[in-house]
């Protein structure tokens with residue numbers, strides 16, 4: 001009897017084990033390795049650990065513009081994605097009717113094509129000889145030597161496009177869960193439709209806003225594909241720097257230090273953001 | 288002069304093929320406790336939602352006071368609803384839930400606090416203002432829903448089966464409590480329920496509904512003593528219905544040829560096929576009433592306050608309830624009787640209605 005009891009108590013841990021092992025092998029170990037590397041010095045392929053805090057100082061002071069740019073681009077792209085996605089998710093959740101799943105499928109349809117290929121496609125679409133640039137030049141919105149490619153706008157647009165589904169889906173999920181009867185109750189209590197939205201629907205969808213913003217901002221801040229394919233070194237973000245430090249320059253310690261700074265910066269931003277939205281509101285369920 | 292708070296004029300609501308409410312006309316008297324009573328699907332909720340503004344009638348007009356409200360959105364109607372599911376705002380505290388309507392109407396901060404606290408006191412939730420709905424029991428949530436609606440002092444309060452989710456004991460408590468609150472505040476309440484006992488306990492006026500129509504409207508005693516249709520007679524309590532035909536101004540001839548006497552006026556408006564109705568507790572064992580039936584006991588059930596017999600007569604089976612423990616046993620032959628004043632009459636064409 002006792003033995004059985006003990007075995008029962010162990011089952012949850014046994015179920016947890018694969019997940020924990022996964023985390024250990026694929027998260028904790030690389031982090032440990034990365035942390036050690038960020039405090040090492042030397043030249044490829046021989047790096048020696050030695051509390052080289054100077055790596056962090058160098059990383060920040062040398063690449064400050066790219067850090068700032070990453071933050072700016074990611075923030076702008078996240079904001080645009082939020083503004084575009086909220087009405088879209090709202091419409092699908094409340095007006096989608098029996099076509100809901102089809103609309104959701106359309107939202108994630110781009111994911112059926114590899115990220116890289118999608119961005120390359122945009123390179124072609126926005127290219128100097130492409131239809132869009134030619135048309136815009138023709139109607140005079142762009143000057144005769146005006147371009148779309150290789151601009152900040154192109155990079156931000158690329159990021160927005162690529163990460164849009166990460167914004168739409170959590171928003172959809174949280175809006176879908178909003179009980180329509182609560183909106184009726186608000187209207188019963190003298191709230192017009194816009195007010196009912198502001199007082200009930202919007203606050204109840206904040207968990208989705210929170211999730212969507214994080215899911216968009218975090219990968220956007222670390223992205224390098226869009227800047228590389230749609231921009232020039234003048235649009236390079238911190239992801240481009242890390243990538244080249246790792247793969248081209250092979251200065252692993254600097255690359256590792258940059259990665260840590262980026263992680264820390266994102267973590268701080270996330271905490272501030274969670275504070276602003278209010279953790280209590282985020283944990284309230286919809287039931 | 289009576290004041291009407293709500294008036295429905297030939298209101299019909301059609302959903303695709305379903306006619307949820309069928310040509311309904313009703314005057315709701317001010318300050319009274321109304322119950323809409325009827326089986327599930329008879330159109331009670333739909334009627335309430337049309338009064339609240341959540342559904343528009345397909346045909347007909349709705350008045351609040353002397354103002355037509357057909358076409359007005361809910362937030363422009365001076366009515367509030369206690370929803371079946373409570374529909375409390377999960378992201379707001381109890382205080383803010385109750386304050387919601389007042390804030391939307393721009394009630395001043397100083398007044399608002401007092402009004403909300405007063406309302407929480409009335410529903411017995413003093414000191415719960417800071418909690419979230421999730422931290423309350425079902426009964427307490429119900430009280431918040433009530434306070435949230437009442438604090439706006441609406442012309443009419445609509446309640447859609449608000450006690451349905453509560454357990455029996457709590458439901459009984461809340462029935463009396465709702466009645467007390469209605470009395471205290473003096474607003475018109477329209478309470479939807481499918482529970483006849485609940486309607487009888489609470490309401491001043493009961494509107495019995497069936498298939499989207501009003502079967503009968505009256506105070507509880509009136510409906511119980513003088514149901515006008517077989518539906519009402521069997522929906523409110525138990526009735527014996529004895530089929531016959533009208534044979535005189537106060538006389539009905541049963542199929543067996545036997546004649547039953549009914550009180551003057553009861554047959555007004557009735558001709559042809561009718562049923563004489565008699566409540567089981569109005570039937571006596573023994574032969575001193577004006578109307579007599581002979582029969583044999585086929586069943587006996589002792590339920591504490593009464594003994595319930597089923598007696599087979601040549602006009603069909605008759606239920607008889609006598610107080611306390613009855614001495615008669617199955618198989619026994621006996622005389623039943625009842626007074627003409629206790630009997631009611633319903634038309635049989637209505638009874639046969641599909």
Ligand SMILES: Nc1ncnc2c1ncn2[C@@H]1O[C@H](COP(=O)(O)OP(=O)(O)O)[C@@H](O)[C@H]1O
Pocket residue numbers: 302303305306307325326327328329330331332333334
């Ligand atoms: N939105 C709707 N769409 C279609 N049919 C409905 C709708 N609402 C109610 N009905 C139908 O109308 C009838 C009356 O419903 P309801 O008013 O909810 O009854 P009750 O509240 O008395 O149980 C039912 O047959 C129901 O199926």
Ligand SMILES: [Mg+2]
Pocket residue numbers: 331332333448
């Ligand atoms: Mg209903």
